[in-house]
Amino acid sequence: MSNAASVKNKWTWLLLTLVAVALLVFGGTRDTGPKTQSDRIDAITKVIACPTCQGESVYVSRASAAESIRAEVARQVASGQKTDDEIVAFMEARFGSRVLLVPRSTGLDALVWVLPVFALVCALGTLVFAFRRWSVSGSSTVSDADIEMVEQALRDAE
């Protein structure tokens, strides 16, 4: 492959990657229009943990505490005075951050988001470093002693 073709290929891949990222960002953040009250209740209760269960959301759980929280969420949604985030914040102000199934991105909770990225960067850096070292050691020159050893082995084999 010529140099010009290789550069063109790289630009194509870069463009494709950019388009894919842009589409993902657009798809993930676009406004899907007004939600019904039922949709809002479902969305809110899916991010609130049942305080008496292990790893279950209020949406899934049928525990008494979860039922009470679901009823309160329904009341607050019906009143129309709070946004979804404000209702989740209300529950956090009552039960503490343990009821948040999606950790906050501030304070100590931010470690949950930062540490995996940090670990990924470290792992990728280590891989790049290791691959580079392998390619350097692969290009080592052959010494006279090596050539002599191979020729000797060939002579012995005949």
Next chain:
Amino acid sequence: MSDVSTDSAVARTRLAPVIASIVGVVMLAFLWVLVSADPNSSSEADSPLLGQPAPAVSTTTLDGENFVLSYRKGSWVILNFFNSTCVPCIAEHPELVAFAERESQASNPAELYTVINDDSDDAVRAFFAENGGDWQKVRDSDGSISVAFGVAKVPETWIVDPNGYVRLRVAGSITTGLLDEQLGLLKAQFGS
């Protein structure tokens, strides 16, 4: 070839302390997080509501009277979240009866209320008829009072000061001694 091997060995020798230091720092950070975390107390429990104005509560009692928490300002109020089938609630009940009897003889008694958590009126009436306790029992039919206070499991006991601020939360069974002691400390700190 020997040169390449030597260079590689030198690079490894230089890299090892760096990697070890990074791993060490991360491990120390985890250790610091664990050591600096607040230990969980078995009696006094933490809550975002401590030191905050008590949530608005407006309901009715089993006797059919209205109960509005903000109308109780001027008195220390004790809210005991209760269910007649919960074993720790049954176990702590004699302690509450003893506390209520002693408190009724005080010059400025605290007001004790049972908040009925996920239970029927008849079951609660039957329980109190059998086990004593003549203080008011307030309904929480839709669970809104429990959610407002962040109560997940009963029993839980909360103390609200005469200005309407939440001062104490006790998760689990309570004893007369603990209630007396904590109420005394709170009265000394925030005034009776």
